[in-house]
Amino acid sequence: MNYKLLAENVVKKALKLGADEAEVYLENGRDFELSIRNGDVETIKQATSKGMGLTVFKDKKLGFSYTSDFSDKSLEEFTKKTVQLSLVADPKPWNGLPDFKKGKIQDLDLYDSSISEIPNEKKIDIAKEVEKIALTYDKRITKSQGGFFGDAENEVIIVNSKGISYSYKSSGVGFGAGVVAGEGGDMQSGGWSTSKRHFKDLDAIENVAKKAGKRAVEKLGAMPVPTQKAPVVFDRYAGGLFWYGILFAMNGDSVYKKTTFLTDYLDKPIASKFITITDDPTIPRHIASVPFDGEGNITRKNILIDKGVLRMFIYDTITARKAGVEVNTIAGRGGYRSPPYANFLNVVVQNGSVSREKIISGIKNGFYVTGLRGIGTDIPTGTYSCGASGFWIKDGEIAFPVDGITLGGNTLDILKNIEIVADDIDIRGGLNSPSFKISEITVGGKK
Amino acid sequence: MKTYFKPVTRRKFLKTGAAGGVIIATLPIWKLCSCSAPPSDFYVNPASDLSKETLEKLIEIALQKGGEFAEVYVEYKVDNRVSLEENKIYGAGRGVEMGVGIRVLHGEKTGYAYCDDLSFDKLKQTAEVASFIAAEKEVRQPVGLKSSKIPSYYLVKVAPDSIVPKKKAKLLWKANSVGRAYDKKINQVNVGFSDVNKKIIIANSEGTWVEDVQTISRLFVSISAIEGDKRSRGYAYKGGTLGYEHYDLKLAEELAKDACRMAMAMLPAEDAPAGEYPIVMAKGRCGTFFHEAIGHSLESDGIRKKTSCFWDKKGKMIASKITSLADDGTIPGARGAINVDDEGTPAQKNILIDKGICSNFLYDRLNAGLMKAKLTGNGRRESYQHYPIPRMTNTYLMAGEDDPESIVKSVKKGIYVARIGGGNVTWVTGRFVFSVPEGYLIEDGKITKPLKGIQLMGKGPEALKNIVMVGPDLEIWGGGTCGKDGQAKPVSDGNPTLKVSKITIGGAKV
Known part of the structure; x- marks a missing residue:
């Protein structure tokens, strides 16, 4: 046919x-x-x-x-x-x-x-x-x-x-x-x-x-650690998940309805200057690439966050018209069963220049996150709270496996506290990030 | 939601492509509430044309390579949705899907094929593809199909599919006006009505031949509030295997008020404390905890493969004595109620934990056969595109004897979970995490301040032992959609008021 x-x-x-x-x-x-x-x-x-x-x-x-x-x-x-x-x-x-x-x-x-x-x-x-x-x-x-x-x-x-x-x-x-x-x-x-x-x-x-x-x-014997504030390194895969809630908070429809904590932050700094994020579904052969978006616009690379400054929300055509802004060709589509809606297509957080090993070696007492449970960022309030697993870092080295703890804080504080971005991105899905270090975050565990 | 790993296939590229294979989160309301159209063509569907002879022929073809068991699953589905946002009816939508899935079991092996074309040639080809899982010389003869009657647990007098969207829209307008008038701080009201209508036919080589017409409906209200730079969200819904006669303007008003109450209560919420605390769970609104943190680990696939933390615990004490857990597909009108499961087994009530003792698991046909256990009516599938796996229906913690008020009074400093949100469990370890969209601090036996950013963390087996008080006030409530192995399925859950002596709370405050 x-x-x-x-x-x-x-x-x-x-x-x-x-x-x-x-x-x-x-x-x-x-x-x-x-x-x-x-x-x-x-x-x-x-x-x-x-x-x-x-x-x-x-x-x-x-x-x-x-x-x-x-x-x-x-x-x-x-x-x-x-x-x-x-x-x-x-x-x-x-x-x-x-x-x-x-x-x-x-x-x-x-x-x-x-x-x-x-x-x-x-x-x-x-x-x-x-x-x-x-x-x-x-x-x-x-x-x-x-x-x-x-x-x-x-x-x-x-x-x-x-x-x-x-x-x-x-x-x-x-x-x-x-x-x-x-x-x-x-x-x-x-x-x-x-x-x-x-x-x-x-x-x-x-x-x-x-x-x-x-x-x-490597996770065998993982245990919670006592509740404390500590520096945290997100590895590149857990790091990808970290951005998920933040990208949802950048949804143009939520911004128009003022239901996201990022509503008033366009063209303002929301993250440290080490953070640049693009949506780029035009990378050849990539699993998350598409030649046109969910409503038939030819795709292109868009800069969402530039050196920490929020430059663009994510819009489909109808939302962009409603909000009176330029269409940025980022309409997702959940297959033929759904009409188009604003959604990122292939997010890439730009690499830094330091190796992950070097970041870890500079930490005396901290947490290396390799797994996250949940989205973390609460869209209306920006409160960050997420289950996590990984390894404890002691004197610059991986010491023992950790599980059953939570990471908590305010998303904007966490973003501003990103101190170093590693050079280790592995573009394998629709949400890609290098490893990065946050200077301090609340780790919730044993009393 | 299980964190289960699988390579990405086509449907998943589409659904989660952008998310890189992570959990699907906030979709537009359009997708939350599924919606309707002019009078129903629901019962005159092509799937009804599949005669007994055709089904028998397909089963015979499916067994021709020596498979032990063959089954044909026919599905015709119509879903309708209508939604309102920003003081306007956003749109009405309708979806029609049909198809046939053919399964062959052979020992531990499953062959599965499906097609959405009901011509006999295509169906024959589908049966052949499924048959190849076996390669035996001897071919079994299927038992002739015998139609069976089943009782009904659905509360449907008026099929929602027969109601025009304009009429459904009146419910939405009512909720919208009540919500908008509730308080000046309410800035968004989203309302949706959805219904899913399914006709299924299941026929297998053991002679089972059943038909079922399943209806699931839901009215959903979501509220946003704003004050300065503070924001909050509230929601409420009613749903189940319910006909349209269960929805009226009064209900729309009640739901809108409840959602507004929650949004307003959470507006001044403060950061939650991090660390270990006792928690009290409110009746009815926290059943998801038992579904996720315990129920998934009692599904027989993980038990048989020994990858569940409870695989060797049958007959053993796994919870405190006051803890009993049931899964019951026969609760009339509940969202997870089924007359038969998706393998044609009648639904029943199963006690999984009996006064602390692990007494039964949830079985589908494959696992029950391999484990020589009785079928429990829990073989469920999302659609004809999926083979059945063990799934819950309506899961709940059974009632106890502690006075609900004294349960709260017994806590010096802790968390009152008024409503539990989404959760996630790794079934090998039983580790779970839940968000709490509505929670409060308990100080000296009294519920005090609202808290935001609460996450509950722990291990299912440990939490079960730490259940120290259970009230008599069991309530089964709303329910949602559970995802496992990439299959979404409607379920519901429930609980009485209860206390867990300690659980890890994730929050921003040290």
């Missing part, structure tokens, strides 16, 4: 049925997932699926529906209902499709056609291998949570009544393992994975497996 043609027909039909503007967001793809446990195949799952979301505007009113049923009869009914749905909403002057800038979508090399040719036997071998190496990493590793392999292909099509008709194909492939280590009544789990657009870009099996094993073993 020619899905682009199908999407174009639905848009035409919606206009014919009375919509002023219409957009179809269509996805079509396949999934494969397999898991291994103790050397045997445990599950194999495969499927193809598709779906489309239809957004219509009539008299500045919004209607939205989605369906996975593409039969002629159903689509006719679906389109009719969506137009009817828009009548329920109230008109808003800012409603409507984006004003598109002329441009050409870039080829970001997001599709690896060779993935569909990998035989299942090879996928099974990879998952077995990664589990086996993880299990033999250390004698204290006793149980497997499994070895995994997954791959997928997806085509996204966006067609609207303003003449936009874009599509791109992408692929994804990944594997990993999870294991459990035990010693003296304590059990700890650890896992690691790699996922990329191209098979060739995946990390080596051995590295992934060993990292999974190491992450379980």
Whole structure:
């Protein structure tokens, strides 16, 4: 079936049925997932699926529906209902499709056609291998949570009544393992994975497996520490999570509604001068890159925080119009089941120039965070409170594992207290950060 | 929410791509409250055309490589939502999905395939793909399908899908006007009504053949308040396996007031203290604690794989004597109520902890079979795109005998948890963390100041032993959506007033 043609027909039909503007967001793809446990195949799952979301505007009113049923009869009914749905909403002057800038979508090399040719036997071998190496990493590793392999292909099509008709194909492939280590009544789990657009870009099996094993073993015997104020180093992966709540607080819609603590901070310093953050979904072959955003704007690199100064909130078109600001092409989309909304796409915190080891070696008594539980930042108040695990630093060296403690404070204070940023960013997901040191934070633990 | 690791697959790129595979957090209200459309085409769906003969044929094909068990799961789903924000109906939305998932079990192995095309050729192909998990010479003959009748625990007289969005919008307007009038400091009112209507058919090689029509609805009010540079949020909702007859303007008013009360109460909140303190949990609003911190560790997948902290604890004392925990899919109207689970097993009440003793686990078919245990009606899946796994339904701490007032009075300095928020547990260690969107300081037996930024941390097995007082005032409340292994499922929970003698509080004050 020619899905682009199908999407174009639905848009035409919606206009014919009375919509002023219409957009179809269509996805079509396949999934494969397999898991291994103790050397045997445990599950194999495969499927193809598709779906489309239809957004219509009539008299500045919004209607939205989605369906996975593409039969002629159903689509006719679906389109009719969506137009009817828009009548329920109230008109808003800012409603409507984006004003598109002329441009050409870039080829970001997001599709690896060779993935569909990998035989299942090879996928099974990879998952077995990664589990086996993880299990033999250390004698204290006793149980497997499994070895995994997954791959997928997806085509996204966006067609609207303003003449936009874009599509791109992408692929994804990944594997990993999870294991459990035990010693003296304590059990700890650890896992690691790699996922990329191209098979060739995946990390080596051995590295992934060993990292999974190491992450379980090194936590054995972890204990809370007494409550105190201490310097804290976020490692690059926990560091990525740290930024999550702060980015949510930068959501343009929350700013407009004044429900975020960052409402009044545009063009003001909110973090130390060592912090520069961009949203850049244009990095070739990257797993979080996309050639156009959730509403069909061609993506670009945006600077969100520049040397500590908050330069931009995150807007989709409708929110930007409402707030009277320039659109910055950062609309997310939760697949065909949701209309676009303001959301970051691929956040990159700029590297510093100091090694992580050097940062740690300069701390007499402090905490090295490698795991966070929860988001941390409370959006309305800016209060920061987050469960954490990691290692205690004593006299510049990693001394013992720590778990069951919390980090607390005020997000703005914490951001201003970022003293050093490391040079160790590993761009592997949609939220990427180097390690960084905060001069002081409240560590809540034992009395 | 379990922190469980898996390589990212396609759906997850889309859902969490931007978040880099971390937890999905604050989405727009549009997504929080799911929404509606003109009179229902819900019951005339193509899935109903799948005849007994077609289902039997598919099961036979699925077993052709020698699998031990085969199952066909058919789903047709319509969800509706309508939401209001900034004094305007934001929009109405509707989604339709259908598909078939075919599963083959063979020993510890699972083969699963699904498709969203109901033509026989595509279904046949799907059954074949699932069948390949087995490779045996001998092929089993499936038992002929026999339709079974099941009791209903849903309180649905008027299907929400049959109500036009304009009518639902009246509830939203009511909540909005009550919320806006409550106090000048209220600056935002968001309201949403959502309903999910599902028809499922389950047929398997042991002759089970059941159909169920499931309805879940919810009215949700979210309030923001502002005063100078202080901000706060309040929310309230009612929901469950409920028909539209359970929603009226009076309810909308009550919910709006409750959400406003919370936002106003939390506006002057101070930083919470960090360290170990006793806590009192308010009745009804803290059941998520037991779902997350204890319940997940009693699911049979982690028990069988010995990766749960309770894997070897059956029959052993794992909690204080006054602690009993149940999971019950048969609570009428509750959000986690089910007539049958997603494998066709009738729902039932299961006592998991009986006066401190670990008495049972939650089973799906695969794990019950491998562990030679009885089915408990907990094999659940998000949709036809997922195979079932052991999941909770309505989970609650059972009532005790301590007077609720004296429970608060017994605390010299501690935290009163009026409402627990989102949580997260690592089931190997039982370590949990919870946010507390509404909490207060207890000083000398009295509830005093509101506190912000409270996080509760600890280990499930330790917290269970530290439950020292339990009231008689059990209440099952609202509930939410639980995520496990990438599958979202509606659940509810509950608790009486109770005291935990010590728990680690994360806060900004030392």
